[in-house]
Amino acid sequence: MRQPGRWHIRAILAALFIGGMIAGCGQSDDASSSEDGKLEVVATTGMIADAVKNIAGETVSIHGLMGPGVDPHLYKATKGDIDRLNSADIIFYNGLNLEAKMAEIFRQMGSSKTTVPIGDVIPDSLRRHPAQFEGHPDPHIWFDVSLWETAVQQVAMTLIDRDSARMDLYCQNASAYLDSLDALHQWVKEQIAQIPENQRVLVTAHDAFGYFGRAYGVEVEGLQGISTVTEAGLYDVTHMIDLLVERKIKAVFVESSVPRKSIEAVVEGCRSRGHEIVIGGELFSDAMGQAGTPEGTYLGMVRHNVNAIVKALK
Ligand SMILES: [Zn+2]
Numbered sequence: 067m068r069q070p071g072r073w074h075i076r077a078i079l080a081a082l083f084i085g086g087m088i089a090g091c092g093q094s095d096d097a098s099s100s101e102d103g104k105l106e107v108v109a110t111t112g113m114i115a116d117a118v119k120n121i122a123g124e125t126v127s128i129h130g131l132m133g134p135g136v137d138p139h140l141y142k143a144t145k146g147d148i149d150r151l152n153s154a155d156i157i158f159y160n161g162l163n164l165e166a167k168m169a170e171i172f173r174q175m176g177s178s179k180t181t182v183p184i185g186d187v188i189p190d191s192l193r194r195h196p197a198q199f200e201g202h203p204d205p206h207i208w209f210d211v212s213l214w215e216t217a218v219q220q221v222a223m224t225l226i227d228r229d230s231a232r233m234d235l236y237c238q239n240a241s242a243y244l245d246s247l248d249a250l251h252q253w254v255k256e257q258i259a260q261i262p263e264n265q266r267v268l269v270t271a272h273d274a275f276g277y278f279g280r281a282y283g284v285e286v287e288g289l290q291g292i293s294t295v296t297e298a299g300l301y302d303v304t305h306m307i308d309l310l311v312e313r314k315i316k317a318v319f320v321e322s323s324v325p326r327k328s329i330e331a332v333v334e335g336c337r338s339r340g341h342e343i344v345i346g347g348e349l350f351s352d353a354m355g356q357a358g359t360p361e362g363t364y365l366g367m368v369r370h371n372v373n374a375i376v377k378a379l380k
Pocket residue numbers: 139206272273274292293294351352
């Protein structure tokens with residue numbers, strides 16, 4: 067179902083473009099460094115690379131740095147990555163300190179090329195500021211689909227800025243993609259509503275799902291806090307077991323990009339106290355699934371997660 071606002075995306079994009087509000091404005095238009103004339107685009111996470119593919123299709127050459135199972139909190143750029151970033155026309159990254167070990171690289175490259183931290187467009191009033199992350203906002207914005215739409219529009223605006231000859235195509239594609247994200251957002255709401263209210267508790271290894279919980283009415287508990295840099299301590303594990311036993315929660319979840327051992331300790335702990343709990347499946351949190359599978363796209367990864375959560379908790 068189209069929302070009225072989507073009809074105006076072109077006008078919105080154009081207005082922002084003219085207003086010079088797009089990151090990277092002032093760089094020369096339509097300049098591409100590749101031999102085939104295509105813009106060379108590098109994105110950090112799979113979710114961002116997927117948005118670029120949906121909006122630009124074959125018109126750009128897109129490379130995602132972080133493949134399946136890769137943890138962006140801990141990821142360090144390889145020599146090959148640095149070469150790619152150096153030759154890129156546009157660099158998209160999540161920002162909000164997600165790619166914590168690459169921050170300095172982006173800061174340096176930002177003075178000479180178009181580097182776009184797409185999470186920066188999320189207004190501060192809509193960012194989560196959990197105490198445990200010491201001054202940084204929660205970077206996992208892609209799990210509130212409506213919030214992610216705002217970030218996706220930043221991708222579209224940047225592409226238009228750098229390749230204005232294809233403005234019509236980018237607007238058309240962005241509009242269609244935003245429509246599918248609207249539909250996804252509604253679908254997630256409907257699915258979560260099937261879980262009894264007192265069972266809407268999502269326990270995972272690290273706190274990637276805070277925005278998901280806020281958007282869709284799910285209580286979220288992560289063992290490691292918001293980044294995977296700190297390991298779960300004994301206190302966290304014990305506290306989590308208490309909660310699961312008291313609330314009689316049926317399942318906890320592992321994540322494709324985070325080691326399982328702390329979640330497995332929680333399952334064992336519950337069992338030793340007579341509460342049978344299962345691992346409700348593997349969620350894709352900070353990295354998507356394999357290319358060529360449904361979970362290798364943003365839409366597919368969200369659907370996979372929601373299906374796994376609903377199946378295990380309802
Ligand atoms: Zn994370």
